[in-house]
Amino acid sequence: MSLKYAAIRASFELLWLTGMPALFRLLSRSRGVILTLHRVLPEEPADFSPNAILQVQPDFLDYCIERIRDLGIDIVSLDEALERLAEPRKGRSFVVLTFDDAYKDNLRHALPILRAHEAPFTLYVPTAFVDGVGQLWWQAIEDIIARQEAVAFTEDGETEYVDTRTLAQKREAFDRLYWRLRKLPEPDRLALLHEFTAAYGYDLDKQCRELIMDWQELRLFAGDPLCTIGAHTVNHYELAKLPAEQARSEMSQSVDVIEAQFGLRPQHFSYPLGGPLSCGPREFALAAELGFRTAVTTRPGGLYPSHLQKLTELPRVSLNGYFQKSRYVDVFASGGLFTQLGRFMG
Template sequence: MSNLKYRLINLAMEVFALPNVAKLIRRFSDCRGVIFTLHRVLPDAPAAFSPNGILQITPEFLESVIIEARANGFDIVDLDEALDRLEADEAQDPFVVLTFDDGYKDNLQYALPILKKHNCPFTLFIAPNLIEAKAEIWWQALEDIIRENNSVEFDLGQGTEYRETSTPASKCEVFDELYWYMRKKPEADRLRLLHALAKRYQLDLTAHCRALIMEWQELQAFIDEPLCTIGAHTMNHYELKKLPEDQMADEISKSVETLAEKTGKRPTHFSYPVGGPLSAGRREFAQVKRQALASGVTTRPGGLYAENAEFLEALPRISLNGNYQKLRFIDVFLTGAIFTAHSGMKKVNLD
């Protein structure tokens, strides 16, 4: 994302964070609640070059979100309760759902103690092949390769290209170029580029995943935790919209089957990897519904309304973005209507 876009978003956050603005919007909105997307919880601030820093918040900010949500009259509920409230004839107290994607080790070290301290229900979405280090945390691998090198060579199909990456600014430019190439290309092309880069720059992708993501033994703490709901997140963290239909369906069903076997309970909730329009759409939403999953959560921003009860397979979520960890912004994050407006006022966003 460009610096200009970040500045504009920050300006909008500051405006909505002015005293009582967010509260006034909530008063006149029919938004019933919000689902937050989280990934990593880490105490240290991101380095100068950390394009994935948007995916991490501090333990202190997580705790502040929990405290402030309840102080503002929000119940923190699990996904099952959230669906019940969406389907209710009349709105009840507003609610927040906390969801964590991928199963990072730091969730165990830093997030779980806070969630237990505050008796806070949450959902952890798991891709089994990440747990077994058979898939790749490719977005972080790309960042780490660029961070450790002052130049990068790669082939995007037109022969070897060279990029200088000696400064944070040049590293960001190259990351954006390669990240969006990988996002827009089929998964096979993304994997070829990732593995070529890893081989050239001697990054062991298996060890890299193992260092970041919990193993089954570590995940057991969440499986045994009554506050935690385990949800499915595909087998390999592939962007489903890029896959042939049979492979797409298998990614969903096999993740559900594997987690049922490993945890002793069939998951009923699903998170689409990456979750935006490039990654999941009507075909994928229909498949989640066909496989009798109770919900599917996207990363399309927005609050939750009575209308969403008719499309539980395509629920919006609001990212607790690591670039906006100011206490005054929590009131903005709690105001789903603001994010629905950002999505063009689409309460249900299937496209």
């Protein structure tokens, strides 16, 4: 775990011990929280699992839903959340559950829990992933580094061989490659990704088909009345790195594909990665121009009535795999608290 996440965990412990989540829920004007989830898996992560931040275990999801309701907080759809924001003096505070990327494990492990609790949720779908041709690059580089004792990094025509025998070396190599990919323009990122995965015989399309629901599976998931389907672009590119017209196309085409598949036009959108490097004022304006009712980021914070004036830049709180302790759920459910923590956690 990085120093950043260790510091956040220490903060969670202190906040819980001092009773701050309850105080913030009582005094804050925050009406609710949108929670972000990705994967729901029963297995414990391996020692080297930098993407474990994106997964929670089914028992933890089950407990979260129970605990949120025990706190007197309702679990509602995005549309109902907007209604409650418009009438801030009516109704209880709320949590919205959202899932990104359409992982198969959502169907296998999350949906039965959501059904058992009758908990509404939103699933944001990157359509190329469901077509089986997406690049889940963050998982690919983890998989390769996990099984290698050394990896080759090529930059400016020079190749460097990096030891990855120890856990610390693997983590260092992952962080180095991850941030290099994040900082590259999308065409350069894709070229480097394909070069790196090809060198180790890693099949990106096969990985995508193994991890992500196909359209038939997605119909089972989306057919549940608890589910709201949202758009998440076509290729899961960081929109801020794209020319404006390509960014617009990524957003609008994903809506067209989902409408063609399901006969409904998504009203809600999630920006891939969702942080300051990935989306900003230009993307927020594009989402509004394209007619989305809401669009969500990954910037942490609670929801306030003032968010009705900026519905295409909504905050979310990540239900992070590094923080699967029952006492932390009280912290996750406190929107006002996360608004204060937002700068530190972003």
